Amino acid sequence: MDEETDGILQNRPAARDLDAIDRRILGVLVDDATISYAELGDRVGLSPPAAHERVKRLRRSGAIRNTVAIIDPRAVKKALLAFVHIDTRGWGKTPELMAVSQYPEVEEIHTVAGDTCMLLKIRTEDTRALEGLLARLYETPGVTSTRSYVVLSTYLERPVQPGITETWPTPKHMAEPLY
Amino acid sequence: MDEETDGILQNRPAARDLDAIDRRILGVLVDDATISYAELGDRVGLSPPAAHERVKRLRRSGAIRNTVAIIDPRAVKKALLAFVHIDTRGWGKTPELMAVSQYPEVEEIHTVAGDTCMLLKIRTEDTRALEGLLARLYETPGVTSTRSYVVLSTYLERPVQPGITETWPTPKHMAEPLY
DNA sequence: CATAATGGCCGTATTCTATTCAGCAGAGAA
DNA sequence: TTCTCTGCTGAATAGAATACGGCCATTATG
Structure with a gap:
């Protein structure tokens, strides 16, 4: 889904500063990125499309690098x-x-x-x-x-x-x- | 979406060993957890519902602890x-x-x-x-x-x-x- | 050996979510 | 003031997650 992958020593174009809602969105998604945009919008006080738009912008700007599953190393025997x-x-x-x-x-x-x-x-x-x-x-x-x-x-x-x-x-x- | 949150010093019930497909699923999701189950199924050779079932099992067993957004510390001024x-x-x-x-x-x-x-x-x-x-x-x-x-x-x-x-x-x- | 039970898969159907779109409102510039 | 830009909302649509019924292979069981 990420259309661009990182290049060598690539520096991002310096994203515009985040406002309070952006930071709250990051705070939610860094804990759990499986919630719906409706739920996210509820938590930060936005409609689902607005929350979605924010997240898209955060991805484009690089503030959200990607979204990944956190694996228990014991499960894959790497502890x-x-x-x-x-x-x-x-x-x-x-x-x-x-x-x-x-x-x-x-x-x-x-x-x-x-x-x-x-x-x-x-x-x-x-x-x-x-x-x-x-x-x-x-x-x-x-x-x-x-x-x-x-x-x-x-x-x-x-x-x-x-x-x-x-x-x-x-x-x-x-x-x-x-x- | 995670129904259980971790308790203090809680040890998971020791998940059953993972097979090759499970490991491939983890390998995909640890890089990018935003793909659809159809896409995931394609990559590991399963139908979407089968891939979904596998991921649910991996979550239940604790092999997938959770799914989160990775934040660029520069964006939040924590570098x-x-x-x-x-x-x-x-x-x-x-x-x-x-x-x-x-x-x-x-x-x-x-x-x-x-x-x-x-x-x-x-x-x-x-x-x-x-x-x-x-x-x-x-x-x-x-x-x-x-x-x-x-x-x-x-x-x-x-x-x-x-x-x-x-x-x-x-x-x-x-x-x-x-x- | 025959047969039942189990686990895991598939395809389809349904529900829910993401995504698009049109229109509106506020902030800032000319 | 008026234009423009940005970001929001609610409704409509496209798309994905999820539930379900049935199939097959493997394993337990009489």
Whole structure:
């Protein structure tokens, strides 16, 4: 349904500021995007077509990136979470980033202020799979480990989720290997 | 539309294993949950009612936790990301966790293997808001800082996102202050 | 072995929702 | 004032979700 897919390092044209109703719409949809436009309109005080028009505009402007199902990792046997720092001194950035972002187990990549590393959030089935992934990762030219730690137990993960400063294209083959 | 909301530390009844079609459905919906059941059925080789039945079952079993809109933090002026460790020695866990998970800026809470800390992922508007949040956080009894770092630039954030080992209820007032 | 029961699928029918459209009202500009 | 633009409403239409009856394969059961 999204007619445009993200390009490499594409920056959106800077959307117009949101008003109060827009923010309330986002607040509703970030919790549950399965409601009807009639219901949404009720909650924010608009008619169904008006609510629909707002949502369309929010999608066009990029404020709503997309609408997705949130999967329980236990159901697909992907419940081990790890945060891994990799040293990025001497990187050419783009090709290495592309390589790293190819792995479907890598959910997030951030640069860290005041440091020469990047932080990866990685979700795998078990420690064996994690070790395998790290081994493959460190074969990537320019990637070396600094430190990492594994998550024992997760108490909160909120459904808020987006590319921020620069957005990398989500590898489309992800759907296959992950699930 | 979800008839049941998560309870405190509630564990789902352990869903039956997923077959190949279930996994393909999840793989589709985790990318885009706005498609019709006709389209979904096409992609996985089922009729629309059969695809619908599968998705209903996946929802009932908890494999699909919910369906949400992914918001661009820039649009709502929440683009500063920080990872913060807090020391948790001497915690009673539950009340402190409840207090910490009340802040809508706190997106994730994890315990770390082999350490006495918890890792928080925090998203705020700017450094001022982050400092304010940290100040309030450290007023929480039992919460002390160990180390933290701020994310300069995010290259990848994938729409996969769930409560894992134990699930905390998402504070419902979140919708108001955040958006 | 025969046969009943079950689970999952399909095609059709119906209900409900999304979407389009015409017209109206308020805000801002000339 | 008057024009224009934007965003709203309610009604009409197109389209999707959902319910239902029947079919087939697999598995349990006498």
